[in-house]
Amino acid sequence: MTAFLKAARVVADLDDDFYQDERQREVWNEASAVGFQSFQWTALVAGAVLPWIAGRGGAMVAIGILAAWFVLAMVTIAYARARDVDVYATMKTLRPRSIFAVTLYLAGVAGIYIELADPFRYDGATWAGMVVGALVGGGAAATVLMWVRRRDRRREAEEAARDAADV
Structure with missing residues (x-):
């Protein structure tokens, strides 16, 4: 434990x-x-x-x-x-x-x-930096989300294959 x-x-x-x-x-x-x-x-x-x-x-x-x-x-x-x-x-x-x-x-x-x-x-440069940061951060979050979903689908497929092999 x-x-x-x-x-x-x-x-x-x-x-x-x-x-x-x-x-x-x-x-x-x-x-x-x-x-x-x-x-x-x-x-x-x-x-x-x-x-x-x-x-x-x-x-x-x-x-x-x-x-x-x-x-x-x-x-x-x-x-x-x-x-x-x-x-x-x-x-x-x-x-x-x-x-x-x-x-x-x-x-x-x-x-x-x-x-x-x-x-x-804030001045214009600060706002521009915030927009770029939001886009980069959003892109990174979307990438991680896609990776997690892909990993979950792969695990489900592996589990289904194991279950099918056990039968």
Whole structure:
């Protein structure tokens, strides 16, 4: 067991007698999922709204909220991966809720940026650099996304071939 999994067991108190009862454990897992999703949506809405309604101070708080949201989401995904579960293997990424979550996140980032960076004072060269950076970054993100999808298709094909060979 890795240090990460050992730490997760301690943090979540997974060795408690509470988890011995199968129904209790399953209900608690569902309740934890509801709690995590509630936190996620609350954090995204707060992170998206605060910079726009509370100005510079709200933008600073939004940075902390969105950073905590990101770290907790990554810990959740990392724990699943450490237990050999790939959340992206069966999940559809372009669902309405995913698009809405990304939209909220980007609204928060845009609000933070506008409040803290004051882009209205930028000169033309700075704007040109931002456009080029966005194009290069978008191209890199698209390339990585295509690579990940290709890798997933290859894994599925290999798994299907193994299943066919086993029959």
